[in-house]
Amino acid sequence: METLNKHTTQQPSKNDLLILGSGPAGLTAGIYAGRAGLNTKIIAGRERGGQLTGSSKVENFPGFPDGINGLELMDRTIKQAELSGADIIYQDATSVDLTSTPKWIQTENGDKYEAEQILIATGSTPKRLGIKGEQKFWGRGVSTCATCDGPLYKDKDVVVVGGGNNAFHEALHLARMGAKVKLVHRREEFKADETLQEELFSHPNIEILTNSELSSIQGEETVKSVSILAKDQEDEKQIKTDGVFIAIGTVPNTDLFSNQLELDEAGHILTDQNLKTSTDKVYAAGDARDSRYKQAITAAAEGAMAVMNLK
Ligand SMILES: Cc1cc2nc3c(=O)[nH]c(=O)nc-3n(C[C@H](O)[C@H](O)[C@H](O)COP(=O)(O)OP(=O)(O)OC[C@H]3O[C@@H](n4cnc5c(N)ncnc54)[C@H](O)[C@@H]3O)c2cc1C
Structure with missing residues (x-):
């Protein structure tokens, strides 16, 4: 004390x-x-x-x-x-x-x-990724709450980061609202519950990128793209996106x-x-x-x- x-x-x-x-x-x-x-x-x-x-x-x-x-x-x-x-x-x-x-x-x-x-x-x-652009676009395309900000991304491209229940809920919520989702996870395996995994893997609007990490977020007024580095590749790949949802706890x-x-x-x-x-x-x-x-x-x-x- x-x-x-x-x-x-x-x-x-x-x-x-x-x-x-x-x-x-x-x-x-x-x-x-x-x-x-x-x-x-x-x-x-x-x-x-x-x-x-x-x-x-x-x-x-x-x-x-x-x-x-x-x-x-x-x-x-x-x-x-x-x-x-x-x-x-x-x-x-x-x-x-x-x-x-x-x-x-x-x-x-x-x-x-x-x-x-x-x-x-x-x-x-909320835990942060600590990458370039994250702070700059916080609240302007970078979010930690799909329940809150999801409706802004109907028919848009979003990236969800994480591999646990929270990330899966966020990705499914966004996909159900019509967003095209890329789930980026740094490992091969996911911690999310089996039932969530089944639902997410079969959702047509969700693409999964495992063994991959975001390295930076770019944009102008709001987010326009992210750079992703896969474990087995040397060069980063830039992906167009309108939003980034960080769900790492x-x-x-x-x-x-x-x-x-x-x-x-x-x-x-x-x-x-x-x-x-x-x-x-x-x-x-x-x-x-x-x-x-x-x-x-x-x-x-x-x-x-x-x-x-x-x-
Ligand atoms: C970017 C973002 C967007 C969100 N959007 C939504 C939304 O649209 N809808 C929704 O329902 N939820 C949203 N959420 C979630 C929501 O903000 C939280 O669930 C909610 O704010 C939790 O409220 P709280 O009062 O428990 O704590 P917080 O809002 O986290 O407030 C904690 C308070 O404790 C104070 N504090 C911390 N340490 C100390 C200390 N040592 N001494 C004194 N004070 C201290 C802080 O200064 C702060 O005032 C969002 C969250 C984020 C990060």
Whole structure:
């Protein structure tokens, strides 16, 4: 357990509830907690608004039939949380003690916050390929969510990267929507379930490139092509594509809690059905605990549920 920063001079701020994270889970929790009259602080973290801010168009969030820019959706949600009474601090939490009474969190500038209850909604980070062009076209042709961005690629060419269940789901989802899919996997064998493999291998819209890796992504305003290097070839091959879906997994942002909470092998926080963690009065919601759905609406729902379950 980390100790408090020696230079802290301010008295700790005392709260009923501290929420870590300002994605859909944390902010929705803030709305519910504020409206329930709880003295609530949201430690927002550096990624103000969470992962959705990286999406140019969110088309599956209820209430926006024409879609909405992810940043705008989260700006609106931040405003709603503030109007509901939550106080938002734009700092990362760098130390926590979830077992003391009261529990405390210290942020990167040394400020300390105490509360009776804590809700962890620190989300997850999609794994990246780390290749040229990936960052440049992130949200402009490079995506990690076919459920979210798939409709933009009807009748277009897309490349899906990965070989597990997630990649297969993404490829099938895109193909069913009419996209022409190339699944690129760096190995010969796939980790995806047998039934998924059968369905994918027999889909007329999906071509498979094994033993191959993407080496760069090119484009202008949006993605236009990718370079692929096959293991048995010396020269790269350039393939025209309108989109690249990276499905090589996500990493839950839970390192900070690993010695204080029970986590699964991949690092997701384990909770019971009331979203309570292994530590008393500590709850978790959204991608930090969810290994399956990983959607804005499910994260938001869990934020609401966690607050309604507080004791
Ligand atoms: C590019 C992209 C597009 C997507 N599009 C869609 C879509 O169209 N529809 C859809 O339903 N889903 C979409 N998703 C998935 C969706 O964004 C996530 O499922 C959802 O944001 C998860 O919400 P969350 O609140 O659990 O966490 P996140 O959104 O991951 O937010 C985590 C928050 O925790 C904070 N945090 C992290 N560490 C700390 C710390 N140490 N201290 C304090 N705060 C911390 C971060 O700053 C951030 O505010 C998309 C994801 C990506 C990457």
